[in-house]
Each structure stands twice: as C-alpha cells, then as structure tokens.
Amino acid sequence: MNTRTWVIAHKELLQLRRDRLTLAMMIVLPLLQLLLFGYAINTDVRHIPSVVYDQDRSAQSRDLARSLEATGFYDFVGSVNDYDDIQRALRGNRARVALVIPPGYASNLARGKPAQAQLVVDGSDPQTVASATNTAASLVALRSTEILLQRLQLSGNGFPGQPITLEPDTWYNPELRTAVYVVPGLVGVILTMTMVMLTSMAIARERERGTLEQLIVSPVRSVELVVGKILPFVVIGYVQMTLIFLAGRIVFDVPIRGALLLLYALAFLFIAANLALGLFFSTLAKTQQQAMQMSFFFLLPNILLSGFMFPWEAMPRPAQLLSQGLPLTHFLRIVRIITLKDGNFADVRVEVVWLSAILAALILLASLRFSKKLG
C-alpha cells in the first residue's frame, strides 16, 4: 500500500478521534439496535388476551377453555355473556380472541354427536390470527382424535394408536427463538447503515468544506484517496460486527457455530460493497445532509426486502428479483448459514458469487462517477 494512502487514512483517524459523538454512535448504535430488534421483533405470538362466551356451562366446556389456556397461547381475561360483549372486547383491544361454546356442547359429546365450538379472531392483525387459529385448530384436532380413538377402543375394533404420526424435529434453532434468527441478520443491517452513511458523509464533508478541491489539485490519485478514506471504516465495520456477535451471545444467548474466519473473510466483500455504494452516493450528494438522506432512503428497502424482517420466500416475484441486487440479501444468507448452521464455503458459494458481482458493479459505478476533474 502506498504512502499517500496511509497519510489519508491517518488523517481520517485523527479526525475520527476528535469527533467523539460519531465515535460513540458507532459503538452505541449497534448495541442499542441489538437490544431494540432483539426484544421487539418477536414473531411468535403468545399470551393472546382472550375471552370466553360459555353458553354451555358444563365441565366439558370449561375443560376445553382450560386446555386452550394451557397451550400458553391464550390468556383468558374474562367471560362474556353475548356477542355484543365480544365485539366491545375486540374493538377496545381488551381481547383479540373469543372462544364461543354453544349450548349442548357437553350433551352432544356425550351422545357421540359432533360438538361445535367457535373461535372469533380479531383479523386486523393477521400475524395474531394465524397463530391463534393454528394453535386452537391443532388442539381441537388432537382432542377429536383422542375421543375417536377412545370410542374405537371401546367398541373393541380399534388401532392401538394414531394411524399416522408426524414428529416435527426442528434443527439449528429448536426452540424457534426469534433472537437466534434476528441477531446475525442485525450484523448485516447495522453494517449497511453505518458503512454507507459514514463513507458518503466523509466525502461529502470534504466537498462541503472545500478541502476536496484542495485534494483534487494535489498529486493524490482517486484510488489512493478512496482507499485511504475507507480503510478506517473497514476496521470500524469489523469492530461493530464483533461487538454485535459478542453482545448477542451474552444478552440473547445466540450461538455462533460456524467458521468465524470464513465469515470474517466473506464479510470483507459485503463491507467493501457498502463502502463502494457510499462512495457512489457521495458523488451524487453536494452536502453531508443529502448524503445522510440518501443513506437512509437506501436502508429501508434493505430492511424490508433482504429477508431481515420478512421471509424472502413469502415475497412476490418482483420484490425477490429486486432484493437479489442488494448486498444485504446475500450477506444475510451467508451469515445465517455460517453462524447458525455451521455451513462451509460450498454452502454459501452462490451467495459469494452474487456478492462479488454486486461489488464489482458498484466499484465500476463509483469510479466512473468519482472523477478527479472538476468540470
């Protein structure tokens, strides 16, 4: 590496050392985000407030309600006496689910007739609906099978057990904890945010203060200027990455299984892609503020489309295609495959090819725009 590159990198470090606020932000921001996302993003819905409208008032009807509550998905916060009460409870957000057991539930059961129960669900929040109905449906299905089996055995010509059993076995995250999924992804999101923003602002600042013109008339080459300016940020990127992994381990007990060396090596592709993008933004922005706005504007599709928050598989085709162009999409897969599934290079090589292609395209774009001439 040449001397002028080091001179510029050294100057960046000196400036960074004086800019305590930015420095603090680079450390505090990842930790804050970690806590925020780690606790707040929780897609497994539990303890849904619910009410019971028990018209049957039998031992069996009470038993159904109790066994629903025992799943941990429903908290019965009260009983109601008519549908108007249910409506009031749902509208006022006091309950999201109402279990309605019509009269004759117990007697139908006793006589071997189909007994009915109704689950009223607040559909304004689709995530809750899915969890609520699925749990209740599987519970009721299980109950029905038990009753059927009992009857078959009583009549003397039954199976010894269920005809088909499915035993789900979840690998890599057996307790299905969201944090395990979110924390490694957060590494990618935070790097996207800070790397793009810091580079674009670092160059825009020189433009704003007029020092860029002073550098343009100097013998510094574009490559030296760019590499020298982003080198310190690469280091910061790695520090942030390490910090998030450590804090995720300590606070959320997120395991890190895979080859860390491979992950850190591949992270370089991702960090470099974001820095190149930041550089490209800086050639468009005239002020630091514009650079910051562009960075934020870029962050949003990253969070929404990369598969960080919403499953990539659930996205419509055009969104999927678009997200393939985002470095974060591929880095998320790499980081999850390596840290959660102990994947090796062969497992991530498609993503590596994608990431390299994006990086090459961004470098080309940035250097085309980043000319040392003023006119």
Place this chain on the structure above:
Amino acid sequence: MADSAEFIIETEHLSRRFGELLAVNDLSLSVRRGEIFGVLGPNGAGKSTTIRMLCGILDPTSGRGSVIGFDIAKQAEQIKQRIGYMTQRFSLYEDLTVSENLGFYAGIYGVPWRTRRARVAQVMELSGLTARSKQLAGTLSGGWKQRVALASATIHQPPLLFLDEPTAGVDPVSRREFWEQIHRLSAEGTTVLLTTHYMDEAERCHRLSFIFHGELLDVGTPDQIVERRNLSVAELEVDRATEAAVLLRARPEVDEVAHYGHLLRLATHDGTDAKTLAESLLLSAKFSVSQARSTRATVEDAFVSMVRSEHQNREQEGRT
C-alpha cells in the same frame, strides 16, 4: 512555444465553455519565471476558471497551455506534483491542529516521512506559527487560517504557486504580513500567480492582467497598465459635492467620479486634463471650488476605466 526557460506559464487561445456560458474566451498569456503575477477582474470574469485550467483540474474546451513545461490537458498529474494551490476559502481541516494540517499536506505532496517533521517545523517557524502548532485550525482567526493555508500550499517548496483570492476577508495588518511572505517566496525563486480584488495588492505585483467576461483586456506592469489608459486625474474640494458629481458624470470624456471623504476624485481620458475640465465646468455652473489639484492615476483608476469602457462597448454592440 517561446523560450520555456523564461516563461513558466504559457497559454494560447485558451477557452472554456460551461453550457451556454463562455467563462474564458481565447486567453493567451505568459507568466515569467520568478515573478508575482496578478490577475484582476470583476466577480465572474473567469479568474478562478483560468486558475483551475492551469492547475490541470479543469479541461479547456479549446486552445492549449503549458505549465512548468507540461501540457495542462494531457500532463495534469505532473503539473499537480509541482505546484502549490490555495483555494478561495483557505480549505483547512478545521478539526485538525495546525501541525497536523501541515503534516497531512506534506505527506500528500510526497515530502519523505523522515524529513516531514523537520519540514513542518521549518515552515511553521517561517510563518510564525510555531506557538500555535497545537491549536485546532477551526479555532484560528481569518488571518491565522490564511497563514496556515499558505504554509500548507508551500510545504513541498513548489516552483509555482497559485493563490485564488488569498486575502479575501482578512484584516489589513494580516494582509500586509501575508504580502511579506509572498515577496519572501518570490525572492527565493517561487513564481506566484494570484487573483485579487484589492487594488493596493495589485500594485504590489510585478505584472498584472485584466480579465473581463473571460477575455484578456491588458497585461503589463502596474505602471504600464496605468500609462496605457492615458488617464488624467484630479482631486477637488467643492461645495454641494453630490450635485457636482452628477454634472461631471454627464460628460462623455469623464471615466469616473468618486467620493473620498470631502474630496471628489475625477478621472478623464482622451487627453482631456481633469483639473482644467473640472474647474471650467464647475465654475460656470456656479459651484465654489475651494481646492483642485492634479494627481497620479492609480491601478484602481485604470481598472474602473477599463471596465466602464468595456461595458459601454458591449451595450453599443447590443444596440446595433
């Protein structure tokens, strides 16, 4: 090209166009090695554009130029290593100290690592900055910032120095000290090309050029430029000075009437004697002239006269 040992900058028919605007038009000038060369012209005349082309950071639309023997369009990088350039706004890193700023530019201009510290110390000593070496550049006043900027631009001892309005917004004492530095550098053999709006500074240059609407109007020593305008100047003390000025300005041979405290300064061209003209005009109009004396024309008189007559020429061209 002519004797390149004599001229450090030479341009031939240099032009630069920004869309519709012709910022520099057919500019041919030569700057001698070792001289202090001033570029004068109103705002927007194309001074900064010219400097940028000479530094190799802006390509000319047409024409050519050479700086220190290198072509400005094709050999920009060679030029950049050999010049110093100070922008209009003294672009320093405000969050770095004086010595850090100087050290940075020393590194950028390839002062070897081993001698960098010594060179920075030497430049600080020469510019009187040693006591402030640890101060952040952002906390310096205008005059001190300008010193640091000049020290940065000369840290690598360039043979040619470009200064774009180096003294804008700096107090008179600092300006005077700044000019001492410029003459010291010139005595050491550095060629200095600078732009300025201050006429007292223009008179301190070895040679001057006037640029107006991107065109070169005149080049020469300050004396030559003043002489070529062939101006006659008088200073008058007269009652009802404002009315007197209106009367005088109406005459076609009058270039300029300006107030200086109680005095009116009158400049005329075309061989008309300013003092004679003023006395005969004002006395016949019943003004009482208590004092009138002829005086030497200055660069400022020449500059104003040149800009005025150019304006008139352009207006006439516009009408026809």
